[in-house]
Amino acid sequence: MQVIEDFGRFEGIEETAASIGVYDGVHVGHQAVINQLLSEANRLGVAPAVVTFDRHPALVLRPENAPKLLNSLDQKLELLDAAGIEYVYLIEFSPDRAHTMPEDFVREVFVKRLQVRSVVVGEDFHFGRARLGNIDTLRKFGMEMGFEVHAVKLLHHDDKWPEPVSSTAVRRALAGGDVRTAAAMLGRYHEIRGKVVLGDRRGMTIGFPTANIPVSMAMAWPADAVYAGWYTRPDGSRYMAAINIGRRPTFYEHAQQSLLEAHLLDFEGDLYGEEARVEFVELLRSEHRFDGIEPLVKQLRIDVALSREILMAEPSHQKP
Structure with a gap:
């Protein structure tokens, strides 16, 4: 082209x-x-x-x-x-x-x-x-x-989404965390790209290391919540991921900006500084504050297990 x-x-x-x-x-x-x-x-x-x-x-x-x-x-x-x-x-x-x-x-x-x-x-x-x-x-x-x-x-998505497919309709679905509907209107999973930055390593200390990507104010992001999705590295390798978008209220009471944190399943290694591609497949739950590390870790285990179950069931493990 x-x-x-x-x-x-x-x-x-x-x-x-x-x-x-x-x-x-x-x-x-x-x-x-x-x-x-x-x-x-x-x-x-x-x-x-x-x-x-x-x-x-x-x-x-x-x-x-x-x-x-x-x-x-x-x-x-x-x-x-x-x-x-x-x-x-x-x-x-x-x-x-x-x-x-x-x-x-x-x-x-x-x-x-x-x-x-x-x-x-x-x-x-x-x-x-x-x-x-x-x-x-x-x-x-x-x-x-x-x-x-x-x-x-x-085009119309379906009877439950009466407005025609449009960029505005996709943004509205994302704003509500409805990444499934957004994917149906896009014809693919919604994807966010960005450079992995050095985080506070709290995920590492509790056994759930994450790739941290700052939220760009110019781009449309899904609502603050936890999602199952895919993480693609620059070499094309693709990993199942449990993804959190939010301000991490368990650790920070007054965080000013949301952060994307992707925990890659079945992966060990250094992701800092690389350009990441993150795709959103399904909403798991809203983000909320936990009363301590123990209940948070318990929920993260559930998030990871559910992400694996959902992503393994996706057609070809690739397409919406």
Whole structure:
């Protein structure tokens, strides 16, 4: 996959079928659009391309209310690559870009840059200054400028989750600790990445050493609680884990920031300084304060046993 940030330094773009969006999470709704996009590209004999942004537009338009991100830019590009996209046009989202009129945006990006033959977007798509552009205006521009437009219907997770699948819905599920629903909407387990830092070694002293990862304020994390999940090391080795997110109230009365602590099952070794990938499979319990070390250790043994039972039952020990 080729990532284009500056068309002035890029040559050789071919005709494309393209989609556009923030693509935060690359969830199953996004995947439905991508699948239609790949089908269109195959039908027309052109390259599949995605237009996306270097940051969430809300960080520019309303930074005080910008949502937490489901994945980093690097993760998003990895997911688009794995989905079969050949070109990603990565646009710097700035105040000037936010004021681009819909017709100007279409002419510059789709027609001039991407030589688009077909555009595939979700049926709720809006674009351009003040979100003035929508499916109807995009179809109008397509008729004038020579490209097709296809709108993909919104997906619904199930009857118990009536709102359409969206990045917002995934964030809401995570905020409630419902990592199973989040995984169903993402089409994979929700994953957190970060560098393992040196902790206070309390886990080591009570027999449950952990890999400690600080909570990034920019990313969407599951609610403070205990989860069963997976820990992947930089070499690709993958371990079952009992994961705690929280402020460790048994040891700290007024901790200011949550920490992710992953206890790897069947592992001995040093994890400090390595880049970790942690996937969340199932909520075990809420975090709470214990009256001393003994009841905490007793509960941790239960958490580890339950994590092993849940993870061993997962299909292929890998997929949601």
